[in-house]
Amino acid sequence: MTDVVRLDAVSKVYGKGQGAVAALREVTVGIPRGSFTAVMGPSGSGKSTFLHCAAGLDVPSAGSVQLGGTALNGMNETQLTELRRQRIGFVFQAFNLVSSLTVVENITLPLRLAGAGVDRAWLAEIVSRVGLEGRAGHRPAQLSGGQQQRVAIARALVTRPEVVFGDEPTGALDTMTARDVLTLLREVVDGMGQTVVMVTHDPVAASYADTVLYLADGRIVDSMTAPTSEKVAERMTRLGAWV
Known part of the structure; x- marks a missing residue:
């Protein structure tokens, strides 16, 4: 599998002088196309900064980021905005x-913002896959939290992005609803060949991924394939996350 996202020696420093804080330190990693990756670590480990740099929401202080072979370094904000709109999906x-x-x-808002037409067949397939048939004309206030997150996932998929980034996508949901959404994300990878990168603090959520990347003090300190919630929780404890 080829890497859809690649970070090479990426560092991110906030502030200057004695007040400078290194949020990422020389992170090198590739995210394979068609995979589901969870990113975990203690509070302040650099998870959100990792996601923001990988998704072109933030510019690294050093190192390089590539999306599908396109280097993000040197792009201006207008170019980055266009890249995110066309090639990246977000679920928060x-x-x-x-x-x-x-x-x-x-769901179709990103297409309208980009001035693109709506592929009705693709839209119908997405609405069906996320289980929102019969809800198409509803407004958010008429939906449960889980249904609203399904709308957000459908919106992230509608542009046929190369990768979907999730920042704690199940953080606001109850346990049963969260599992439904995680099952949906798993199906998006397995059934649609999509790539998902998800920041989470929840070992159960991480267990739905193919690979878990562990961050601590701005570095990737470990990875785990075929994770279970028990193994993930045990590894997080050794990172000092829940001591």
Whole structure:
């Protein structure tokens, strides 16, 4: 499998002089196309910074980031915005839906912002895959939290992105609803060949991934394939996350 996202010696420093804080330190990793990767670590380990640099939301202080062979280094904010809009999907803990828009209008919003047409067959397939048939005309207030996150996932998929980044996508959901959403993300990878990179603090959420990357003090200190929630929790304890 080829890498859809590649970080080479990526460092990110916030601030200057004595107040400078290194959030990432020379991180090198590749994310294979068609894989599900979870990123874990203690609070302050650099998880969010990793996601922001990998997704072109933040510019590294050093090192390089590639998306599908395109180097993000040297791109200006306009170019990065266009790249994110066309080639990256985002799912956040807060669903970030527009309350005045229907389900379908929320899903297709990225296309309208980009001035692109809507492929009706693709839209119907996505709505079906995320289990929102019969809800297309509803507004967010008429949906449960789990349904709203399904809308957010559908919105992330509608542009056929090369990778979907999730920042604690199940953090605001109850346990049963979270499992439904994680099962959906797993199906997106297995059934649609999508690539998902998810930051999470939840060992159960991480167990749905193919690989777990562990961050501590801005570095990748370990990785785990075929994770179980028990193995993930045990490894996190040794990172000092829950001591």
